[in-house]
Amino acid sequence: MDNLTNNARPSNDATITVRCIKSFEYRTCKNLILKHLNLETTTVGELKTLIRQYTLKLYTVAHGHKTQNLIINMEEDQRLIFSDDSATLIWLGLENEAEISFFNRETYETFKKNPDMKW
Numbered sequence: 001m002d003n004l005t006n007n008a009r010p011s012n013d014a015t016i017t018v019r020c021i022k023s024f025e026y027r028t029c030k031n032l033i034l035k036h037l038n039l040e041t042t043t044v045g046e047l048k049t050l051i052r053q054y055t056l057k058l059y060t061v062a063h064g065h066k067t068q069n070l071i072i073n074m075e076e077d078q079r080l081i082f083s084d085d086s087a088t089l090i091w092l093g094l095e096n097e098a099e100i101s102f103f104n105r106e107t108y109e110t111f112k113k114n115p116d117m118k119w
Helices: 043-051 107-111
Strands: 014-023 028-037 055-061 099-103
Touching: 043 099, 099 107
Parallel strands: 014 099
Antiparallel strands: 014 028, 055 099
């Protein structure tokens, strides 16, 4: 049986996608692919330094379910928003080919109150 992609690479040499969200309403984002990332030792704080933004949230893991919202997973903020800068990525459940959203938290909270999509 073939290995699933999330198990194809070791956790100390993973590839993850960071979804750089520009607008929630217009669903615009740019993907940043980070290769050869050590999930066992890289912390949330180090990842924030790499991408220079404020809030990180797990969007999906490989072969996991995807959210109905095409721009961000609006569920389980308490569990999925990475607020502990000292936590390692593997401890937070990241694995090879995971997708993470990063965004302005204030803009996200405003969008959650009225999640209208614009075209």
